[in-house]
Amino acid sequence: xxxxxxxxxxxxxxxxxxxxxxxxxxxxxxxxxxxxxxxxxxxxxxxxxxxxxxxxxxxxxxxxxxxxxxxxxxxxxxxxxxxxxxxxxxxxxxxxxxxxxxxxxxxxxxxxxxxxxxxxxxxxxxxxxxxxxxxxxxxxxxxxxxxxxxxxxxxxxxxxxxxxxxxxxxxxxxxxxxxxxxxxxxxxxxxxxxxxxxxxxxxxxxxxxxxxxxxxxxxxxxxxxxxxxxxxxxxxxxxxxxxxxxxxxxxxxxxxxx
Numbered sequence: 001x002x003x004x005x006x007x008x009x010x011x012x013x014x015x016x017x018x019x020x021x022x023x024x025x026x027x028x029x030x031x032x033x034x035x036x037x038x039x040x041x042x043x044x045x046x047x048x049x050x051x052x053x054x055x056x057x058x059x060x061x062x063x064x065x066x067x068x069x070x071x072x073x074x075x076x077x078x079x080x081x082x083x084x085x086x087x088x089x090x091x092x093x094x095x096x097x098x099x100x101x102x103x104x105x106x107x108x109x110x111x112x113x114x115x116x117x118x119x120x121x122x123x124x125x126x127x128x129x130x131x132x133x134x135x136x137x138x139x140x141x142x143x144x145x146x147x148x149x150x151x152x153x154x155x156x157x158x159x160x161x162x163x164x165x166x167x168x169x170x171x172x173x174x175x176x177x178x179x180x181x182x183x184x185x186x187x188x189x190x191x192x193x194x195x196x197x198x199x200x201x202x203x204x205x206x207x208x209x210x211x212x213x214x215x216x217x218x219x220x221x222x223x224x225x226x227x228x229x230x231x232x233x234x235x236x237x238x239x240x241x242x243x244x245x246x247x248x249x250x251x252x253x254x255x256x257x258x
Contacts, residue, residue, distance in 0.1 A: 028161030030110075031117040032124040055091045062088035108165075109226070111217060112194035117164050127165035128157050133172045145171035147181070151188050158193035168198035182206045186213050 042050075065071050065085050076082045078097065080089050105120025117125045135145045153170040157163050166189050173181050182200035189197035190213065199210030215223050 029164075030115050031164045032126070034122045034124055038121075051095070055089075055094070058089040058094060059091050060088070062086050106227075108196040109218070110194060110196040111190065115164075115195045117196055125164045126162060128153065128163055128167040128170055130167060131169045131172065133174075135171055144174045146175040147173035147184050147188075149173065150185055151192060154188045154192040158195060164195065166193045166195040166197035169200075179203075179205075183209060183213075186210055190217055 062081075063086070065075070065087055072082050072085065072087065075087045079093055080087050082088075103120070105118060105123070108117050108119055108125075110116045117123070119125060132145065134142050135149050136142045149171050150173045154166065157166050157170070169185065173184065176184060182202075186197075186199050186209070189199075199214065200206040201210070211223070211228070
């Protein structure tokens with residue numbers, strides 16, 4: 001190591017340290033592949049008990065589908081029992097559907113192909129938190145989030161070598177109108193990151209906007225040949241609202257706006 005004759009310190013000074021930091025390349029992989037088997041919290045008997053009780057609720061109580069007649073027809077055609085807006089599933093029906101249609105593993109594509117991730121065992125994909133209504137910083141403490149916060153989180157997630165996925169609603173930017181903010185959020189994912197991300201599906205028009213924007217990014221042909229995915233959550237009393245149902249329907253159709 002070169003030393004300075006005058007001070008006895010390592011040569012190069014501040015400029016050398018800055019240059020050394022600039023040369024460092026953050027090593028990252030698009031996703032993790034586990035080599036250690038996952039820990040089984042429950043045995044087969046415990047898993048069977050959970051599935052049996054879930055089937056009981058789905059068969060006896062069912063799910064309320066609100067203001068979505070097309071969804072009722074889809075469920076009925078698949079074998080569910082429809083009574084008004086209440087849908088009940090015969091025991092074992094949900095398992096049969098999942099086994100027959102859900103892939104064990106699939107690829108979620110990123111703008112940068114090297115960032116595309118594999119979802120499914122034995123792979124593990126790390127993503128940021130979803131839907132935070134508040135943010136916290138040193139200057140203002142806990143506060144409502146803004147679109148500027150969303151952009152910063154998108155940039156930070158892109159820069160992190162430990163996060164493989166850009167996430168979805170990184171925070172809720174309350175400074176923008178509800179019916180427009182999804183456009184800025186999806187655009188921020190597209191502009192500030194090349195990792196895979198999830199768009200908006202909380203209303204049919206927002207899901208359609210997401211599909212249309214992704215078509216611009218990837219191309220019409222690319223989207224038509226691939227499937228989309230989104231999250232889903234029940235409301236109170238095991239019900240599904242119009243926005244959620246139509247939003248997911250738009251994603252599965254992947255059609256152009258009428």
